[in-house]
Amino acid sequence: MVSVDSLYDKIKRWTVEFVGGSGYSNQMTGYMTGELQTVVFTLILASLFRIFSIPLGMVLLIAVAAALLYFAPMIVHVERESSNDLNRVLFWVVIYFAVIIAVTLWGR
Amino acid sequence: MTESISNLWSIALLVTIPIFATIIVNLLFNRNRAIKYISLISALSLVVITILSPYGFQWFTGQPALNPNTLTFTFDASIPAWRMALEFYFGPLQQVLIFVMALILVLVIGIATNGLTKNQGPYIGMIFLLFMSAAIIIMVNDLYHLWIAVEIGSLVVVGVVAASGEGIGQKAALKYALFSALSGAGLAIALALILGLTGYSNISDAIRYIQTTNLAGMSSILYVAFGFFILSWIYAGGLVPIHPLKSEVYGAAFPHGTAMLQAQSKLMLVAIGLVMLRLFGSLPFAREVMLSISVLTMMLGVVMALLQTDLRWILAYLIVSHSGLVTVGISLGTYDALVGGLFQAVNDVLYMSVLLLGCEAVYYFGKGTSTKTAVGIAKKAPWLALAMVLGTFAASGIPPFNGFQSKIILIQSALKVGLPEVAVVILILSVTTFIALFRGIYSIFLKPAETTPLAVSGSVPSEAQEDDKETPIPRGLYLSLAILVVITLILGVYPDLVIRFLTPVAQAVSIPWYP
Numbered sequence: 001m002v003s004v005d006s007l008y009d010k011i012k013r014w015t016v017e018f019v020g021g022s023g024y025s026n027q028m029t030g031y032m033t034g035e036l037q038t039v040v041f042t043l044i045l046a047s048l049f050r051i052f053s054i055p056l057g058m059v060l061l062i063a064v065a066a067a068l069l070y071f072a073p074m075i076v077h078v079e080r081e082s083s084n085d086l087n088r089v090l091f092w093v094v095i096y097f098a099v100i101i102a103v104t105l106w107g108r
Numbered sequence: 109m110t111e112s113i114s115n116l117w118s119i120a121l122l123v124t125i126p127i128f129a130t131i132i133v134n135l136l137f138n139r140n141r142a143i144k145y146i147s148l149i150s151a152l153s154l155v156v157i158t159i160l161s162p163y164g165f166q167w168f169t170g171q172p173a174l175n176p177n178t179l180t181f182t183f184d185a186s187i188p189a190w191r192m193a194l195e196f197y198f199g200p201l202q203q204v205l206i207f208v209m210a211l212i213l214v215l216v217i218g219i220a221t222n223g224l225t226k227n228q229g230p231y232i233g234m235i236f237l238l239f240m241s242a243a244i245i246i247m248v249n250d251l252y253h254l255w256i257a258v259e260i261g262s263l264v265v266v267g268v269v270a271a272s273g274e275g276i277g278q279k280a281a282l283k284y285a286l287f288s289a290l291s292g293a294g295l296a297i298a299l300a301l302i303l304g305l306t307g308y309s310n311i312s313d314a315i316r317y318i319q320t321t322n323l324a325g326m327s328s329i330l331y332v333a334f335g336f337f338i339l340s341w342i343y344a345g346g347l348v349p350i351h352p353l354k355s356e357v358y359g360a361a362f363p364h365g366t367a368m369l370q371a372q373s374k375l376m377l378v379a380i381g382l383v384m385l386r387l388f389g390s391l392p393f394a395r396e397v398m399l400s401i402s403v404l405t406m407m408l409g410v411v412m413a414l415l416q417t418d419l420r421w422i423l424a425y426l427i428v429s430h431s432g433l434v435t436v437g438i439s440l441g442t443y444d445a446l447v448g449g450l451f452q453a454v455n456d457v458l459y460m461s462v463l464l465l466g467c468e469a470v471y472y473f474g475k476g477t478s479t480k481t482a483v484g485i486a487k488k489a490p491w492l493a494l495a496m497v498l499g500t501f502a503a504s505g506i507p508p509f510n511g512f513q514s515k516i517i518l519i520q521s522a523l524k525v526g527l528p529e530v531a532v533v534i535l536i537l538s539v540t541t542f543i544a545l546f547r548g549i550y551s552i553f554l555k556p557a558e559t560t561p562l563a564v565s566g567s568v569p570s571e572a573q574e575d576d577k578e579t580p581i582p583r584g585l586y587l588s589l590a591i592l593v594v595i596t597l598i599l600g601v602y603p604d605l606v607i608r609f610l611t612p613v614a615q616a617v618s619i620p621w622y623p
């Protein structure tokens with residue numbers, strides 16, 4: 001039996017699973033657009049790694065694509081990690097700062 | 109030495125007028141009428157001073173500079189020399205940025221003095237100090253003043269947010285205060301390292317020393333200083349990963365207060381960004397790091413804006429996201445990119461102010477700014493709806509508004525340096541900004557109010573009763589919106605009105621992407 005669902009219906013059903021509430025609410029459009037944007041942005045960011053090293057950039061791009069598929073829906077994680085909870089912000093600042101120092105010292 | 113010191117009068121006034129205004133309105137405390145006139149006159153005088161002032165230097169503490177070639181003292185700013193005094197500079201970039209900030213100050217004071225009923229004095233005082241800190245940061249050319257102004261600026265941000273009187277505002281202010289202590293200390297360490305390495309507190313002298321001296325063995329120290337500068341930069345502008353705290357600050361303050369906060373934030377981003385570009389721009393990987401932070405900020409800010417259901421929070425995250433656009437230009441560091449980034453800073457302050465003041469006006473309908481509660485306002489306030497839609501067009505980079513001009517320059521400069529990815533991100537950001545804003549604006553202004561079955565039975569307040577909660581929007585708010593919308597339109601059609609002020613600094617500071 002062939003499914004009569006369009007691609008839109010499939011994506012909507014999948015998104016509703018993690019959004020909850022009405023499938024036609026304005027929050028729903030935000031979450032769906034957000035999910036798409038996050039994936040696109042992350043892939044573009046990964047491709048920017050070619051500035052440092054093209055072969056490493058290619059590896060990173062594939063790894064990121066795999067990670068996006070594995071952790072989907074991404075938007076839930078993005079929202080949680082972008083919480084304004086002080087502990088979480090401090091945690092990310094420490095990680096982030098470590099990366100900056102690592103990259104700059106490596107660049108030297 | 110026969111030459112005499114030629115300190116520029118306007119620099120001192122741009123710093124002292126806000127301080128005196130703060131003291132006076134604090135003393136007046138609750139005498140609202142007096143506060144209104146004094147603060148409006150002070151703010152207008154700042155606009156006039158910015159327009160009339162010539163360009164020049166102010167040497168605070170007054171020591172002359174030492175010319176290293178002739179070992180003679182001089183007050184001539186055009187001679188490369190070691191400057192002992194704490195130095196301020198007022199040039200074309202400072203003129204245009206301080207003018208925009210002063211204009212927003214006038215409009216915000218007009219709105220705040222009409223809207224607030226109690227404790228006006230301290231609140232207006234803090235708004236003035238916000239202006240002062242931003243003016244110092246953008247004019248300063250020495251590391252001490254930069255640090256002090258950033259510290260003052262962060263404390264004043266805390267005050268403005270806490271003054272919103274809501275629990276969420278005070279919580280956000282406390283968090284921001286805790287964090288600013290960390291970042292302020294970080295900046296102090298960076299300055300100490302640069303001072304230790306070069307021996308100069310003057311930024312131009314330190315840069316000249318770094319460029320002319322072989323620092324191969326000491327470059328680790330420069331990188332650590334760069335790391336601490338980055339910390340200060342991300343904190344000042346709310347870049348990733350501080351974006352949740354800064355957007356909380358924007359979302360929790362009064363919208364007119366946020367208009368000033370975001371203007372101050374953009375000026376801080378530009379000032380610290382330019383100092384970083386001048387000090388560290390030629391270090392390998394430094395600009396790449398700055399660019400990565402900028403692109404991440406654009407991305408996370410706009411994605412988080414999509415998830416919000418309150419206009420205040422949508423705007424809060426978009427302000428953060430668009431800060432990334434400004435820093436993309438500064439990070440690329442080429443002539444075109446710098447012009448685009450600096451122009452974006454000006455445009456951003458203007459169109460975000462349109463949207464924030466429009467958001468403030470939504471409060472007058474008594475249902476808050478949530479997309480779930482405030483609906484169908486366009487019917488009651490069509491001009492407000494029009495201003496918000498035009499503000500959205502400007503923010504989304506739709507011609508003929510100002511946002512289009514700066515974004516197109518940024519996109520072209522990203523393509524020119526061989527980074528089409530950055531151009532694509534800017535393009536997506538524009539489209540997503542439109543979606544995020546229009547979701548909110550559609551719900552609040554255009555969506556008709558739903559009639560529930562209960563409404564028929566008469567058990568919920570009737571429309572007439574609900575209208576009781578509404579207060580007429582002050583004419584001053586409409587006037588402010590009209591002024592800002594017209595400016596966004598004029599700058600969209602004649603971008604050279606601002607760009608000609610930005611080109612001198614872009615020429616002086618720019619560095620090729622791959623030297």
